[in-house]
Amino acid sequence: MAMDKHCTRVLLTLRRYIGVPLPGTELYVRGLRPAGNSIRLRLGDSQSGSLLVDLPTRRAESDEWIPTWWYVGALRGIARWATDHQTAAGVRAEPEVIGADTLTEAGVLPHDADVTDADSLDYVIGDLAGDPLWHGAAGSAAPDLYRMVGFDAHSPGFVRVYLVRDGRTIGLDLATRDTKTAEPRTVGWWASTKLIALLNPDDEQTLAAHRRDDADDPYCEAVYDLTEWA
Incomplete structure (x- = not known):
């Protein structure tokens, strides 16, 4: 930890x-x-x-x-x-x-x-200004659900974010460009809003449906493809 x-x-x-x-x-x-x-x-x-x-x-x-x-x-x-x-x-x-x-x-x-x-x-x-680096450093928009510990922009338009959730590290693949227009996503809270909904403990099946069984990433226990969902 x-x-x-x-x-x-x-x-x-x-x-x-x-x-x-x-x-x-x-x-x-x-x-x-x-x-x-x-x-x-x-x-x-x-x-x-x-x-x-x-x-x-x-x-x-x-x-x-x-x-x-x-x-x-x-x-x-x-x-x-x-x-x-x-x-x-x-x-x-x-x-x-x-x-x-x-x-x-x-x-x-x-x-x-x-x-x-x-x-x-x-x-x-x-x-x-209250930058979280100096005031708590929660590393999360929802500390009760996850903590962000890293990321890897492994290819243009996509990023894998590493989150600690329930004591295990998971990787979530997100698109940084709009999947329809291919334009960079605008500034906003779309990522945290959707992830909070996805990680809702009352609906664990939502996340499980996006698991990539073919992913081999030594830095996390499981990878989920959210490039189309979020």
Whole structure:
């Protein structure tokens, strides 16, 4: 459970880079999920494909949880390093995972948090505005039903979100484009509203009807296809 909560906080911290590229690069955060004792990140753009990076969750020297804002500076350095070395894989390829040891040897990972003036401003405004990162970090629009611990935008127009529900991690495939027009979905609460209805404990058969028995995902116990339903 502690790992799930840590991943949720890191997800909230890095969410800014889902919609805007990492500074000085064209790379966006396209995925974040627990991977054993690490956090696995997918960075990518529409041209060069993506790369997978494993980052630690605890300090090697003390076993303490790494502060979530450390990942912001680490990710900026990784993105610049990846861009300089052109490490992104082809669009159709699933890239090899770049581990923390490789990044440490390359001098990419900072020991302490690398906080810029822009970070400081963002943190202050977020704190005062009640950003959940600083005020509870529930990681859910319905904490009694689920906690979001990760996601993977594995292909254009689709995302698999990872939720902890009743003590087990499940993956839900959602379409980020309208299934009829193929246009990006507008801003709104359509996702949480539909998921809350779907996860209603009084109607467990609704979710079960969407289970993908052919899905093989080591990061969750079951996958459900909601690309047409939600």
